[in-house]
Amino acid sequence: DAGVIQSPRHEVTEMGQEVTLRCKPISGHNSLFWYRQTMMRGLELLIYFNNNVPIDDSGMPEDRFSAKMPNASFSTLKIQPSEPRDSAVYFCASSLAGRGRYFGPGTRLTVT
Amino acid sequence: AQSVSQHNHHVILSEAASLELGCNYSYGGTVNLFWYVQYPGQHLQLLLKYFSGDPLVKGIKGFEAEFIKSKFSFNLRKPSVQWSDTAEYFCAVGGGSQGNLIFGKGTKLSVKP
Numbered sequence: 001d002a003g004v005i006q007s008p009r010h011e012v013t014e015m016g017q018e019v020t021l022r023c024k025p026i027s028g029h030n031s032l033f034w035y036r037q038t039m040m041r042g043l044e045l046l047i048y049f050n051n052n053v054p055i056d057d058s059g060m061p062e063d064r065f066s067a068k069m070p071n072a073s074f075s076t077l078k079i080q081p082s083e084p085r086d087s088a089v090y091f092c093a094s095s096l097a098g099r100g101r102y103f104g105p106g107t108r109l110t111v112t
Numbered sequence: 113a114q115s116v117s118q119h120n121h122h123v124i125l126s127e128a129a130s131l132e133l134g135c136n137y138s139y140g141g142t143v144n145l146f147w148y149v150q151y152p153g154q155h156l157q158l159l160l161k162y163f164s165g166d167p168l169v170k171g172i173k174g175f176e177a178e179f180i181k182s183k184f185s186f187n188l189r190k191p192s193v194q195w196s197d198t199a200e201y202f203c204a205v206g207g208g209s210q211g212n213l214i215f216g217k218g219t220k221l222s223v224k225p
Binding site for chain 1: 146154
């Protein structure tokens with residue numbers, strides 16, 4: 001199994017630009033999670049899906065952030081417009097019936 | 113309120129020293145408990161987990177953790193650390209089959225060769 005796949009691994013963009021992060025969960029997993037990790041705030045849950053349905057998006061910082069999961073094998077996290085304070089590592093994770101999270105390698109986002 | 117507390121922000125040990133990282137939680141109902149490790153520049157990896165049964169859980173790389181219900185604790189231990197254990201360790205707690213995991217702030221472990 002290839003594990004959770006995220007792309008891109010690194011993204012550098014200018015303030016105001018749209019950023020799209022992508023995630024492919026482990027095949028057969030039915031829950032998908034988007035996390036953001038920064039030095040200041042640690043690991044924060046942004047949103048999670050169960051069976052492709054968003055269950056809890058209370059961690060999404062503001063309307064500039066949106067996430068979709070059109071099918072069981074793909075999810076996107078979009079930031080529009082991006083701001084420097086969005087710079088962080090964004091992790092996608094998947095799980096089956098909540099039994100632990102399997103994390104992807106992360107996307108390091110730098111907004112200048 | 114549900115929370116996870118890791119009291120040590122940064123632990124520095126010499127190789128072969130014993131390790132214990134504290135984790136206390138506040139959570140109503142049945143809990144599932146996890147320890148994750150994040151090596152420098154890498155993603156989080158599951159180290160060990162507890163759902164039920166024997167409260168002493170053995171994980172990968174010689175790590176173990178003990179669930180003490182009366183103390184709301186799930187401390188991580190390793191009898192003899194190696195330089196390669198240098199990483200950040202996160203305790204997490206969750207409940208139910210589909211719920212969120214609440215992560216602690218993490219404890220950075222530095223092992224001196």
